[in-house]
Amino acid sequence: MASFSTNEIKPGMKVLLDGDPCAIVDNEYVKPGKGQAFNRIKLRNLMNGRVWERTFKSGDSLEAADVLETDMSYLYTDGEFWHFMKTDGSFEQFPADKAAMSDALDWLKEEESYVVTLFNGNPINVMPPNFVELEVVETDPGIKGDTAQGGSKPATLSSGAVVKVPLFVNIGDVLRVDTRTREYQNRVR
Amino acid sequence: MSASWRPTASLDLLRQRASLLNCIRAFFAQRQVLEVETPLLSQATVTDLHLDSMVVELHDSKRRFLQTSPEFAMKRLLAAGSGPIYQICKAFRRDEAGQRHNPEFTMLEWYRPGFDDQQLMAEVEALVCTCAEQSDNGSSDWAVSGFERISYRDLFQSRLDIDPFAASDQQLIDLARQQTASDQLTLSRDDALNLLMAVVIEPTLQAPVFVIDFPASQASLAATELTDDGHRVARRFELFIRGMEIANGYLELTDAQEQARRFAADNQRREQSGLPVQPVDEFLLAALASGLPDCAGVALGFDRLLMLTSDRQRIAEVISFDDNNA
Numbered sequence: 001m002a003s004f005s006t007n008e009i010k011p012g013m014k015v016l017l018d019g020d021p022c023a024i025v026d027n028e029y030v031k032p033g034k035g036q037a038f039n040r041i042k043l044r045n046l047m048n049g050r051v052w053e054r055t056f057k058s059g060d061s062l063e064a065a066d067v068l069e070t071d072m073s074y075l076y077t078d079g080e081f082w083h084f085m086k087t088d089g090s091f092e093q094f095p096a097d098k099a100a101m102s103d104a105l106d107w108l109k110e111e112e113s114y115v116v117t118l119f120n121g122n123p124i125n126v127m128p129p130n131f132v133e134l135e136v137v138e139t140d141p142g143i144k145g146d147t148a149q150g151g152s153k154p155a156t157l158s159s160g161a162v163v164k165v166p167l168f169v170n171i172g173d174v175l176r177v178d179t180r181t182r183e184y185q186n187r188v189r
Numbered sequence: 190m191s192a193s194w195r196p197t198a199s200l201d202l203l204r205q206r207a208s209l210l211n212c213i214r215a216f217f218a219q220r221q222v223l224e225v226e227t228p229l230l231s232q233a234t235v236t237d238l239h240l241d242s243m244v245v246e247l248h249d250s251k252r253r254f255l256q257t258s259p260e261f262a263m264k265r266l267l268a269a270g271s272g273p274i275y276q277i278c279k280a281f282r283r284d285e286a287g288q289r290h291n292p293e294f295t296m297l298e299w300y301r302p303g304f305d306d307q308q309l310m311a312e313v314e315a316l317v318c319t320c321a322e323q324s325d326n327g328s329s330d331w332a333v334s335g336f337e338r339i340s341y342r343d344l345f346q347s348r349l350d351i352d353p354f355a356a357s358d359q360q361l362i363d364l365a366r367q368q369t370a371s372d373q374l375t376l377s378r379d380d381a382l383n384l385l386m387a388v389v390i391e392p393t394l395q396a397p398v399f400v401i402d403f404p405a406s407q408a409s410l411a412a413t414e415l416t417d418d419g420h421r422v423a424r425r426f427e428l429f430i431r432g433m434e435i436a437n438g439y440l441e442l443t444d445a446q447e448q449a450r451r452f453a454a455d456n457q458r459r460e461q462s463g464l465p466v467q468p469v470d471e472f473l474l475a476a477l478a479s480g481l482p483d484c485a486g487v488a489l490g491f492d493r494l495l496m497l498t499s500d501r502q503r504i505a506e507v508i509s510f511d512d513n514n515a
Binding site for chain 2: 007028029030031032033034035036037038040052053054055056057058059
């Protein structure tokens with residue numbers, strides 16, 4: 001298995017730590033006066049999202065993790081797994097479990113494209129696109145003409161997410177939403 | 190090639206750099222300390238376990254080391270009767286790159302025959318304060334004279350509640366691992382002390398402070414002495430400002446035999462650690478044998494001083510081009 005020396009580790013690289021795949025967040029070189037040099041490495045555990053900080057002697061190495069990020073389109077769920085298919089024409093399908101779905105569950109839409117992180121060939125994380133277009137399935141009736149300013153109300157989208165929307169929005173409207181901030185962007189139709 | 194051709198420092202910073210150089214030269218001219226230049230390439234190099242020198246090939250059978258500091262050559266000038274001298278030069282250290290490190294950096298080093306470490310600390314403080322005042326861009330509010338002096342032992346006791354002389358190797362190693370959440374680290378006693386110093390203590394040293402009375406195992410080229418309570422300490426000092434190491438000074442070791450013994454001990458430890466054994470600088474040993482005047486000397490990171498006076502966090506911001514686009 002390939003490995004990286006602490007001297008070449010850069011943010012974004014994927015390594016194994018305690019058996020878990022991690023993404024490098026930061027690598028700080030520390031050299032006290034005349035002493036041994038160290039690297040303080042901040043890593044995000046890709047299995048659970050937790051950020052770890054570990055210290056290594058400079059020159060030590062970390063094992064590379066077999067982690068691949070691939071675009072896949074969402075197909076369906078059977079209640080236990082959520083099924084995705086590669087968009088490269090191979091039609092290869094991958095089932096993601098609930099733990100891998102935590103970032104994407106609120107934003108699921110059939111045939112939409114998601115970034116699926118594979119570790120040793122298994123999905124460990126699914127990231128929604130930054131913006132998705134979803135239909136409103138439940139909200140208080142819209143107030144006509146109020147397109148300008150002020151006021152918001154909750155609306156439930158077809159994916160199940162509840163977001164704050166302007167007062168003029170009606171059931172059946174399709175909205176564009178920022179999945180990172182959960183903020184309403186505009187009405188598509 | 191993702192790096193830009195443009196300087197990593199702003200043009201304004203390069204002007205501040207030039208005026209800091211002027212300030213230092215004026216400071217030493219006024220005190221009648223002579224500016225010298227010594228070779229960057231030399232036949233021998235340091236034996237320090239944790240200083241890795243770069244090698245240059247002059248031709249097939251002739252190799253030279255890029256200096257990690259001008260210390261050896263400057264001591265030969267002192268032994269030849271130069272009197273007080275200073276130098277502003279490039280130093281080179283292999284594998285040192287980071288927020289505060291660049292493999293090639295600028296060092297200010299000076300020697301004061303007849304001074305002890307206490308007197309030299311006072312002069313370091315005067316230099317740093319003078320330059321900070323002259324930079325005068327409102328970011329040097331730390332530059333108030335009367336820098337605190339604290340012993341290595343008091344520092345560890347106050348910050349970590351451990352006595353760095355009395356604690357066992359295992360206690361220090363366990364504490365270092367615990368403080369860095371890194372229980373897999375293989376550490377020696379000095380590794381553990383250095384890690385605790387760099388990671389836990391250094392960030393707390395915001396106001397200027399001289400750390401003194403280092404353990405003798407970290408003496409390097411400093412004289413040592415026994416304290417009243419029976420610990421052997423090095424007459425070495427380090428200046429920290431805003432959580433950053435700025436200068437390292439010694440009451441210089443003048444005993445040629447002791448110096449030769451330390452070189453040999455270093456090389457033995459290098460061999461045990463699988464590091465190359467370095468050629469010992471026989472010119473330095475000969476100069477010490479002929480007589481190095483009692484003196485104190487200090488090396489100060491010029492780039493880091495500029496980071497302080499210009500309020501920058503990264504060394505790349507104060508040098509024209511860093512290692513990524515040099």
